[in-house]
Amino acid sequence: MSTEANPILSVCVYCGSQPGRDPAYIEAGRLLGKSIADHGLGLVYGGGTRGIMGAVASGVLSAGGHVAGIIPEFLMDKEATRHSLGQLNELIVTADMHERKHKMFERADAFVALPGGIGTLEEIVEIMTWAQLGRHRKPMVFGNINGFWNPMLELMQHMRDEGFVHTAHLVQPLVIDRAEDIVPAMLASAGAKSREGETEIISRL
Template identity: 40%
Template structure:
């Protein structure tokens, strides 16, 4: 079936992204709004035909997002750190959601996610979520990638972190333009819309520090950091 302009109706909601990597907690948190936001993000991704890349967990916010996207008919790809973690998840929840791949360590996990995703979104989460978020921001600043990094600030969960970013700018540790790397919104629909309009921001030295994702992946096996381009 086609719309008024001859465009297939099913394609009208398809946006800029084919795959979004979502960072979020393996716990649900105390507020129901966190779970509601995870479910809504999953629904928005299904509506826009966006596949999910994530950390592979089936509990907490991870489970809610991945199950929603999977049930909606979109592809789900999770990255787990080694085979033993996969067994641990199976023992806890009895299942995994979507396709699972195992990696050697955290660096390879993030590198694979960054290589295969078109954008990144962080929901509320703990240390792991924040570490993943900050690394994607740092890579964007260095020009390693030019993909949008979105922060779904549910109930002001990340307000203190955002204040810390502003403090970094105030004290001269973060460039004012780099502060604009983070795309911020309170709802999933608004966030994805803003991310679709995102223009890359990175340091002036970025061209000499821009690394290909395959170089990052090579560093995980060699144990040495990738060389910057000359």
């Protein structure tokens, strides 16, 4: 698929370094990875080769896509197996988590949160925070596999209802239930935002 006019060239995926209890999570990781590659996009992710992380990377690589892993040195043996890291197209080892997250943000044009733990939650919340502060307009997606993110989505709505998300129009993540629908939805969203931006520029001329 051509990406010449595509505002998304690479996708950052946040997800668990564990497989989780539902086999659907690993399958979703593989499907998302394959979809990323099939659409001619690259993967930016946390560099893990285990759990859902490993499934996403494997899905991209098996479909001939490009994978850039970004991982702090202290997690090399916790979230990854060193011999498997050699299969990635690109590996960036950072000094700490702060540098890792900054590089992931810089390298990605969109963000997806698949099921995961506290680290996954922290990463996607930070991206939403930056959107709320007007630091980016990149698409954000909750891959809501088997309703995994429902409690989080309910909390976000509660915060809006109670008046604590004061710029809610800037924090509008997509909620997609099926892994194979995530990339098409992201591309459509990015295209719409790009057209909105062009309309705003024209209207000022």
